[in-house]
Amino acid sequence: MTTWMRITGLCAGASALLACSPADTGVAPEATDTDPEAIYAASSTLWQNKNIPVCWENPGDDAAERGWVEDQIAKTWDAVSSVHFTGWQACAASSSGIRLHIADAGPHTKGLGNQIDGVDAGMVLNFTFNSWSPGCRGQEEFCIRSIAAHEFGHALGFAHEQNRKDKPGDCSAETQGGDGDLVVGSWDLGSVMNYCNPAYNGNGKLSKSDIDGVRLAYDTGLDGLVVNRFDDQCLEIAGGGATDGAAVVAHPCQGGDNQRWSFVKRADGYHQIVSRGSGKCLDVTGSSQENGGRIQLWSCSGGDNQGFTVESGGVTRLRAKHSGRCLDLTGKSQDSDAQIEQWDCQGGEDQRWSLKK
Ligand SMILES: [Zn+2]
Incomplete structure (x- = not known):
């Protein structure tokens, strides 16, 4: 573990x-x-x-x-x-x-x-x-x-x-x-x-x-709500769906299965982040290398755009393997259902996440 x-x-x-x-x-x-x-x-x-x-x-x-x-x-x-x-x-x-x-x-x-x-x-x-x-x-x-x-x-x-x-x-x-x-x-x-x-x-x-x-x-082990430090909202699959391409957003924490994620360590040392409700993975759309690349749900592929580092030493950033960029609240929005994106890794609280039961 x-x-x-x-x-x-x-x-x-x-x-x-x-x-x-x-x-x-x-x-x-x-x-x-x-x-x-x-x-x-x-x-x-x-x-x-x-x-x-x-x-x-x-x-x-x-x-x-x-x-x-x-x-x-x-x-x-x-x-x-x-x-x-x-x-x-x-x-x-x-x-x-x-x-x-x-x-x-x-x-x-x-x-x-x-x-x-x-x-x-x-x-x-x-x-x-x-x-x-x-x-x-x-x-x-x-x-x-x-x-x-x-x-x-x-x-x-x-x-x-x-x-x-x-x-x-x-x-x-x-x-x-x-x-x-x-x-x-x-x-x-x-x-x-x-x-x-x-x-x-x-x-x-x-x-x-x-x-x-x-x-x-x-x-709970490595399974739980993934909570953003800046707005205290939870990573969620928009609409609770399970289809490939569903948006991943920040939503007030409610504890449903569409807000529960397991961190599964892969052979390359990165984690895939698997939704309990759908069994699918957090994914950077189209393996985008750009700031603003959209985070979505996708069938687990083992790809580098589904591998994330979990940095030690505190509330963690989640850094994508393929781009080196970090999960981030788009526009630092505190709105419900703000889209999650990738952005250059910075020190802001909108890029900090914690795991909670
Ligand atoms: Zn002691």
Whole structure:
């Protein structure tokens, strides 16, 4: 699976953490844990079974704290996707899934996604903050909930948002880990996975991109609505038709099959973009090389005028193989049913597209 979500990397070093820690708490989101085995994780770390067992290796007299963790995960990752974290009882020696270990140490995971399946102390959480991050004392519930949301993001296979190539200059957190093969959405300062988020671990709340990401990773795959950044409208086959030559337009998002597209990677590395309703492909009319070349629906041919690059690093441009030009709203129109065309690739939002469930 290849797409628009980064799925690799691991926890960054302490200096990078401190650089982006919120000044008001003075606490780092987590400690360093650089397990080299995990740094090159990729989309293969996604759990195949979406019911993911969770157990506590050393539950003690801390039912309230454990309850905060379970509740925060139920309210976040669990609530917005078909992933369910189950169990939450004491571990047996043979327990698989996520084995939580409570320690007064820097919270971390020993890998991403299913790399920690059944691993002893696969995720470490801190409930007391005596040695690590004493700034959390007095606000334990806030810290425990916020950190849990972040660490369970790693457990789902998500790396740090600040690893992205489109990190802006004013985010000084260092990247960590190798590049993934999936990037969802635009650079997201509000991500629970972003050390540069001015809110501590996003206050434990998922951003819109976090939600889109977990849904794309676990629910829809590379299939969904293709939404234009400039006008928030969806790629649609005009009139819902399925005939060769039907226009492809931007239309208010309604979620019908004539607005749903699958990105299918071809042998040449480009994607064909297939309409769910018709099974036909997005196509540049007549293999036009010109600005203004019209985008239409056509039977899938494997031609270069049906192959598109999906650029990583944010809300993506869709660049046609044959012309090198990008899908674009004609005349930057925000009207309903504006024709989609190809144009020289530029930085405008009318050439930016995201995939949504
Ligand atoms: Zn982290």
